[in-house]
Amino acid sequence: MMVFAHLSIFTVLYSQNYTPDQIDNALIIKSEKLRIRGEKKELISFNEKYIIISQNQNYLKGEILGYINIANIYATIGDYKESFYYLRKAERKIKKINDAYLSARLYHEYGQTNYGIGLYTNALKYNSQSIYYGKLISNRNEREILSGIYASRADFLHDIHQPDSSLVYLHKALNIKxxxxxxxxxxxxxxxxxxxxxxxxxxxxxxxxxxxxxxxxxxxxxxxxxxxxxxxxxxxxxxxxxxxxxxxxxxxxxxxxxxxxxxxxxxxxxxxxxxxxxxxxxxxxxxxxxxxxxxxKVCNESINISIDEMIKEKESADISKKNVFFVYKSVVFCLIVILLLAFIHCQQNRDIIKQKEFETDVLKEKLNNSYDYIIELAKKNDPNFLNKFQEAYPDFIKNLLEINSNLSKSDLAFCAMIWAGFTSKEIAQYTFVEHRSVQNKKHRLRKKLNISSDVDLYFFFKNLSDDS
The missing domain is CATH 1.25.40.10 (Tetratricopeptide repeat domain)
Incomplete structure (x- = not known):
């Protein structure tokens, strides 16, 4: 009798028709009230309920909002793997709908989650996308999300030592809400x-x-x-x-x-x-x-997410190459035409070229500052070293994985230290291993990368980086 009663309640709960406004109100306003009170279990259950309701009523916006809300919960408690899982579910669905508010929410959460695992550059990139979509929102109440987006950007800028810029965005946030x-x-x-x-x-x-x-x-x-x-x-x-x-x-x-x-x-x-x-x-x-x-410990496990995702992207790219080989000649022709047009365009717009050169110089300066910070992380044997190195020099890691996609994260970190100019003795000192162990690891690395013994590893890696 009790089982029948529960089934009846379940059927009534999820078969009841809700208007889009009722679903939006639940997932935006009521869900937010639960969030700021830290009601984790209740919040997940609440959003799961409205995801099912939205699916039953083919209301895509409600389903996406539910996924984004749950992703936020998991990021708040440090479970970034689950957070990314729900964000990807939302991202797959969002391609089917043109909604500036949903896009602003999605990229805002992507920015927050990347910030949580220490990927500040990624966080700022996603935050910029969020601001772009936030400014496109026409609904006045929904547009208030820009306040939180600006406040998050202020946080990101503060942590990369730009307090004045941070204050600018705090005041922007304050002006909205x-x-x-x-x-x-x-x-x-x-x-x-x-x-x-x-x-x-x-x-x-x-x-x-x-x-x-x-x-x-x-x-x-x-x-x-x-x-x-x-x-x-x-x-x-x-x-x-x-x-x-x-x-x-x-x-x-x-x-x-x-x-x-x-x-x-x-x-x-x-x-x-x-x-x-x-x-x-x-x-x-x-x-x-x-x-x-x-x-x-949780954070150290989470920072590997970016490397794992890059490896998956590479594997996916390898499969795609096989599928599109038959159109190779057409693509080459199109590229030649595009490059020719780009050349003509650049000749007519010298001011744009100068601006790009200036931006490149700024980027180089930032990379130099990043280099000093990364070297300090390596000397401290900080687990963030590989993550920050990959963020600053993504092409180097990508080129290594092109040679051998089975390289471990330990191998990649070891290669990064050699690239940075650390001697075997220094690597042994900073990673708390014996000098002989470093030599043995170099020998194994040569085999994995097919590098002959007469080639200097440091110059090999530098050339690999330059080729990128």
Missing amino acids: STPVINSLIANHYMVYRENPDSSSYYLNNALKLLQKTDYWNVQRGQTYYFYGNFLNKKKEYEKALMYYTKSVAILERTKRVYNIPLLYKTIAGTYRILNDQKGEKEYLEKYTRINDSLS
Whole structure:
């Protein structure tokens, strides 16, 4: 009897007809309320329900929104593999519909997820696409998404040490929609970079006023309390700062924002140190170490996603080559025509050429800065080394995989260190292995890449990079 009752409820639930507006309202407004409260299980169940409803009613927008919402949940808790899975499901469906809001949401989440695994260049690329589609949105309520997109770009720019540009985008976000977190971020900028306590206090007071209209257990409150604690810390009101830090931790734990918590623990430990409270400092340093190690493990697993995707793309490209070989001559002819037209066009537009040359110089400068940062990661044996190297020099890794697609990530990192000019002795020192082990690995690498013993590996890799 109970089973029959459950089946009846299920049938009624998913067979009920909803209007598109009702589905949109559920997946945009109600889902967002669950998200900011950190209701993970309820949020996934809620979106799965409306995905099924949308499928039954052939409402493609609702199905896509559900996938994007679930991807956001998984990214928030650090499960980037699942996040990418749902984003790809949304991306496959979105090709069938022309909707600027959905495209803005999709690329926004792609940017956030890439940012979460440390791929800042990719994050900014997706964010730019998101801004493009966001500006095309005609519906006023849906257009408010631009506030969050601009705020995310401000985050990305802040982390690559462009605070002034970050502030510009924070104000753009604020002009569209004033939220406690955006006001808090602007306040933090004036406190840290401008040393302007009056402006900082003004925006923090705005944030605290806006919190009066929200539930207590809200991620916006947790993040605002953190920044307010920093403001009090700067004013040397350490006891009061600790109170707000503790409140922030409790809220962020409850709303499942675990990736914000390590920095909080570290900040609390530092505040206890100022107060000469060794017990409190030790307690929070231990908490920081435990959670940071745990999250680092998850992050180290996640940063391999980009390499895996590149290998898959290569395999797919190899298959495509076989399928399109018969049109090779036609493609070559078309390319010749295109190149000829491009040459004529470039001759008529010298100013464009000069602009491109300037952009190339800027890119080279950025790559030089990236090189120094990557070298430091290698010396620290940081797991992010290969990921950052691949992001800065993608063609080198791609050319290696062209020679042998079975190279492991360890092989690729080893090749990258040789390319960067590290000697065998230095590689052994930085990777904590014996010098003999490095020599043996070089010997095995020669076999995998079919490099004769009379060829210097360093020059081989440099030539490989130049050919790219």
